[in-house]
Amino acid sequence: MNFHNIRIVLVNTTHSGNIGGVARAMKNMGLARLYLVEPRAFPSEEATWRAASAGDVLETAVVCDSLEKAIADCQFVVGTSARERRIPWPVLDPRACAAQIRQRAGSEQVAIVFGREDRGLTNEELQQCNLHLNIPTSSEYSSLNLAMAVQVVCYELRMQLEAPRLPVEADAQWDAPFARAGEMERFYVHLEEALAEIGFLDPEAPRQLIPRLRRLFSRVRLDEMELNILRGILAETQKWVRRAQDAESGPGNNQ
Amino acid sequence: MNFHNIRIVLVNTTHSGNIGGVARAMKNMGLARLYLVEPRAFPSEEATWRAASAGDVLETAVVCDSLEKAIADCQFVVGTSARERRIPWPVLDPRACAAQIRQRAGSEQVAIVFGREDRGLTNEELQQCNLHLNIPTSSEYSSLNLAMAVQVVCYELRMQLEAPRLPVEADAQWDAPFARAGEMERFYVHLEEALAEIGFLDPEAPRQLIPRLRRLFSRVRLDEMELNILRGILAETQKWVRRAQDAESGPGNNQ
Known part of the structure; x- marks a missing residue:
């Protein structure tokens, strides 16, 4: 045309x-x-x-x-x-x-x-x-x-x-690759571990917490950068848990 | 919606x-x-x-x-x-x-x-x-x-x-049914006959005239009313040919 x-x-x-x-x-x-x-x-x-x-x-x-x-x-x-x-x-x-x-x-x-x-x-x-x-x-x-x-x-x-140039998907032009299933599984392991450590997840009575979070993250389709951000937040959170546990166990133990 | x-x-x-x-x-x-x-x-x-x-x-x-x-x-x-x-x-x-x-x-x-x-x-x-x-x-x-x-x-x-209501074809809402192939064939016979009578078509050397007219009318897809109009025009044209032939053959023949 x-x-x-x-x-x-x-x-x-x-x-x-x-x-x-x-x-x-x-x-x-x-x-x-x-x-x-x-x-x-x-x-x-x-x-x-x-x-x-x-x-x-x-x-x-x-x-x-x-x-x-x-x-x-x-x-x-x-x-x-x-x-x-x-x-x-x-x-x-x-x-x-x-x-x-x-x-x-x-x-x-x-x-x-x-x-x-x-x-x-x-x-x-x-x-x-x-x-x-x-x-x-x-x-x-x-x-x-x-x-x-x-x-x-x-x-x-x-x-x-x-028409030939228009993106069919809303996220066709993205600035980071989308996460792979293997990475997502490692994230879910990390997430479950961290939620248990902060006491939000009771491993004895987990209820529907993990399936609901899995549904949320699978719906949104995380990119690799977002995945790294979330894993960073989990890691930092875990540090604070350990810091508090260390502090509460008293100075005597370390000296 | x-x-x-x-x-x-x-x-x-x-x-x-x-x-x-x-x-x-x-x-x-x-x-x-x-x-x-x-x-x-x-x-x-x-x-x-x-x-x-x-x-x-x-x-x-x-x-x-x-x-x-x-x-x-x-x-x-x-x-x-x-x-x-x-x-x-x-x-x-x-x-x-x-x-x-x-x-x-x-x-x-x-x-x-x-x-x-x-x-x-x-x-x-x-x-x-x-x-x-x-x-x-x-x-x-x-x-x-x-x-x-x-x-x-x-x-x-x-x-x-x-979307569900929009016509897919430009002629989806038409005021007359479209002509059937059998009617079209009778029209082409009539057309050929009339064109020969007025001397525009030489049955001995027809060349590509009829195929070209067939292509034209098949491309346009005639409706029944249009087909009737065209056949009416052919019939009237044929009458004038006969009238002229009668007149030219002289009054003596009819009296």
């Missing part, structure tokens, strides 16, 4: 701030090509302010006087659609839609078209699209802000791009 | 407009519980204006004077994190994170914590979390607007909720 083959097209945007918000959302996700079909006002201070560090996206934006011109050279056109249409068109959620765009945006020109803030795209505009895109929303309040809708779609494109 | 068990926590928000944007993003995706830790200004006109029809989310928002209080009763706390941290914490992208929240938010209280506009959450705040969430961005410009970040995360929660 080549992001340079993907353009975002905004039709008749009313609020200039939204154009800036769209530019920022695009640049955050790595997209750069913005087309504006008859915006009410452009360029504008409000757009520039909301774009923050995405001013370059606004500077290179292409202003067109019709949707036809904005998409004329595109081989795949996706139109965002909020409502059910009289004639159903092929429609997908942003994720499935991004997967289709990924397949096409290697060598083809792709446009994703967003409509007016208050009433989206017209039926005539939607019928110029190969595919419709619908963002799932709550039925109680389904009207997304324009820049938010662009953010969600651009985020899904980014997820497609990063 | 019970959305009422999920709260969005904003820490030290500077721009009131963002609080309104967050409220709207939440309500669009079906979330309602907003916690504000020491916002610079709240309530505010700017927040109310940006919230649009999500004023109720602002009205029921809980203002706290510390993060500890905002999350005290939560069993699973997720913190959004932009940068690499000195001590790596378990970290996931919004999608994998939403899948984890789905598993927990049936009966447990879940908080998703977002930091300041300019510098996110502090290390101390991040260390109060069970899991960190990172939104993939372009390396060129990685700083998402606060409300946009909330939108992406709430969208992923919505996708988790709707």
